[in-house]
Amino acid sequence: MDYHLVSEEIYNKLSLEAERGKLVGGTQFTLGQSSILIASKDGIGKLIEEWLGTWAIKNGINISPNQGGQSFPDFYINKDNSYLEIKAFDLDASANFDIANFESYCESLSYNPSRLNADYLIFGYQLCGSELRIEKVWLKKIWEISCSSERFPLKVQAKRDVIYNIRPATWYSSKARTQVFRTANDFVNALYSTQKIYLNIEISEEEERFHRNTRK
Amino acid sequence: MDYHLVSEEIYNKLSLEAERGKLVGGTQFTLGQSSILIASKDGIGKLIEEWLGTWAIKNGINISPNQGGQSFPDFYINKDNSYLEIKAFDLDASANFDIANFESYCESLSYNPSRLNADYLIFGYQLCGSELRIEKVWLKKIWEISCSSERFPLKVQAKRDVIYNIRPATWYSSKARTQVFRTANDFVNALYSTQKIYLNIEISEEEERFHRNTRK
Numbered sequence: 469m470d471y472h473l474v475s476e477e478i479y480n481k482l483s484l485e486a487e488r489g490k491l492v493g494g495t496q497f498t499l500g501q502s503s504i505l506i507a508s509k510d511g512i513g514k515l516i517e518e519w520l521g522t523w524a525i526k527n528g529i530n531i532s533p534n535q536g537g538q539s540f541p542d543f544y545i546n547k548d549n550s551y552l553e554i555k556a557f558d559l560d561a562s563a564n565f566d567i568a569n570f571e572s573y574c575e576s577l578s579y580n581p582s583r584l585n586a587d588y589l590i591f592g593y594q595l596c597g598s599e600l601r602i603e604k605v606w607l608k609k610i611w612e613i614s615c616s617s618e619r620f621p622l623k624v625q626a627k628r629d630v631i632y633n634i635r636p637a638t639w640y641s642s643k644a645r646t647q648v649f650r651t652a653n654d655f656v657n658a659l660y661s662t663q664k665i666y667l668n669i670e671i672s673e674e675e676e677r678f679h680r681n682t683r684k
Numbered sequence: 685m686d687y688h689l690v691s692e693e694i695y696n697k698l699s700l701e702a703e704r705g706k707l708v709g710g711t712q713f714t715l716g717q718s719s720i721l722i723a724s725k726d727g728i729g730k731l732i733e734e735w736l737g738t739w740a741i742k743n744g745i746n747i748s749p750n751q752g753g754q755s756f757p758d759f760y761i762n763k764d765n766s767y768l769e770i771k772a773f774d775l776d777a778s779a780n781f782d783i784a785n786f787e788s789y790c791e792s793l794s795y796n797p798s799r800l801n802a803d804y805l806i807f808g809y810q811l812c813g814s815e816l817r818i819e820k821v822w823l824k825k826i827w828e829i830s831c832s833s834e835r836f837p838l839k840v841q842a843k844r845d846v847i848y849n850i851r852p853a854t855w856y857s858s859k860a861r862t863q864v865f866r867t868a869n870d871f872v873n874a875l876y877s878t879q880k881i882y883l884n885i886e887i888s889e890e891e892e893r894f895h896r897n898t899r900k
Contacts (some may be wrong), residue, residue: 499707499818502739509893510727515713515720523718600692602715614876 471607475552475587476544478520479527482589491602501569505563505598513556513565516591517542520554528532528646540576541586551586556634559592559603563640566633567614570624572644573634574663577656584645584652588613591641606640611655613639620665631666634659687823690761691803693766694736695823698805706824707818712800714792721814727838728816729772729781732807733758736770756784756792761773767802771852775808775819779856783830786840788851790879793872800868804807804829822856827871829855836881837874847882850875 471479485491493679495515496507521533521543530546541551557563567588577583590613590636606613617623623646624634637646649655660675682684693760701707711722711731731860737749737759747759747768758765783789783804793799808820808827822829831853833839839862841849853862865871876891 490716493716493719496712496714497713497735498709499732499735499739499816500701500709502735503709504731504735504738506734515722516715519715519718519720519721522720523715526718564802600715611685625841 469607472550472552474529474531474550475589475607478524478531478552479589479605481527481600482602482605486602486681489601492599494598495599498540498568506552506596507595507598509558509595512595513554516593516602519552520589531616541582545587549582551583553588554588554589554591556591558595559594561618562638562644563590563613563636565636566625567610568634569635570631570634574659574672574674577659578674579681581678581682584610584656586610604640608639609652611649611652613637613647613648613656614655615639616658622655622662624662631662686768686801686862688761688768689752689826690745690747690766691805694747694768694805694822696738697743698818698821702818702821703816708815710814710816719830723811723814725774725811725841728809728811731807732818732830736805742890755881756799761803763860765798767799769802769804770807771804772807772809778854778860779806779829779852781827781852782841783826783852784876786847786850789857790890793875794890795897797894797898799810800872802826812821820856824855825868827868829853829864830874831855831864832874836878838871838878840878847878 482491487623492495496505497504524531529550531543534541534544540553542554543552544550545552557565587609588610590608591602591608594601595601601675612632613636615623619626623635623637624631625635636646638644639646648659656678660672663672663674664670698785711720711843713720731888740747746762748762749759750757756769759768761768765834771781773781784794797893804824804826806822806824807818809818810817818882829852830850832838835842839851840847853864854860854864855864876888879888879890880886
């Protein structure tokens with residue numbers, strides 16, 4: 469797969485550190501003379517993302533956090549406008565992070581097809597009491613962590629007939645592995661087919677715009 | 685006001701520590717060799733609540749966290765079934781914590797009128813970069829931190845005609861001080877009047893149950 473060299477460098481270093489059992493830590497809250505260690509999973513993904521920015525500086529790796537906060541991408545890979553997204557999940561549960569908001573993704577991909585080439589760096593952690601341990605790191609493209617579902621061509625989070633987010637496949641599981649998409653194209657087709665079924669429309673403006681902007 | 689002796693002991697100790705500038709700290713996240721200090725306000729209230737449990741043990745104060753997690757109360761004051769609630773807000777913004785979910789409170793107060801006597805320990809903090817500093821502590825009863833609003837006899841958080849939470853008065857502000865309720869009774873009347881206006885009903889079952897259970 470065509471990952472960015474900088475992403476591969478990050479992935480290689482972090483995988484090695486994880487294998488050697490070096491990516492261990494946690495969250496400590498202090499006020500005055502008393503400190504507590506936090507045993508909650510809330511916000512771990514965001515903490516790891518912030519931490520990666522500091523780790524990258526220490527390791528001389530040239531990525532910049534997106535100052536926009538919540539919005540895509542988490543990091544810019546400098547100089548050539550590539551994107552790096554950070555995800556994390558508890559290996560003792562299953563991958564339940566949001567890949568992206570479904571409708572925003574349909575739209576933003578249509579204006580900016582290069583979003584399809586974003587690299588996803590994914591951290592699999594275990595939380596043992598308050599000790600956080602990164603056991604595994606993956607480097608993926610979006611079509612390598614997404615799949616179809618029974619209800620829609622693309623697996624999404626839907627509640628009461630409203631689609632919220634694109635949800636991940638279980639690409640990492642030996643027991644319950646789901647079939648991920650084979651190509652970027654398969655993913656894009658599933659994305660816009662899902663949109664057309666969802667909105668009950670025959671033609672998706674976003675899909676047409678995506679193809680126009682891809683040809684440029 | 686009739687605060688519990690244990691609450692007053694906690695309040696006196698923490699106020700003194702805050703005045704002396706000793707309640708300073710923050711949140712640190714570590715993985716391997718890199719640590720980051722967190723500059724976000726997310727979850728500070730919950731962290732302070734957890735921290736208080738540890739602080740109490742160190743100070744020989746006999747309170748027990750509610751193992752139920754999210755539900756009322758945050759702490760039991762041991763031996764006599766009293767309640768201690770913990771709230772926190774950023775002094776540079778305004779008090780925007782949820783006192784309680786409106787409908788749950790209407791109901792639970794009706795079954796357990798002693799909830800009205802819960803003590804509220806409130807932390808006013810400043811966050812300067814990643815440095816958290818408790819500047820001020822208050823010990824209050826619910827009617828001393830709540831007030832009426834233009835729309836309802838009780839100030840609540842309402843979105844699109846749905847009432848979510850009971851929201852605090854600005855009891856702490858010299859500039860924008862709101863008039864809090866004078867008595868527990870005034871608060872209870874405002875609570876159930878709001879419920880009757882909100883649900884467009886003439887008689888509140890919860891209010892009647894509250895009075896029956898209070899008389900016992």
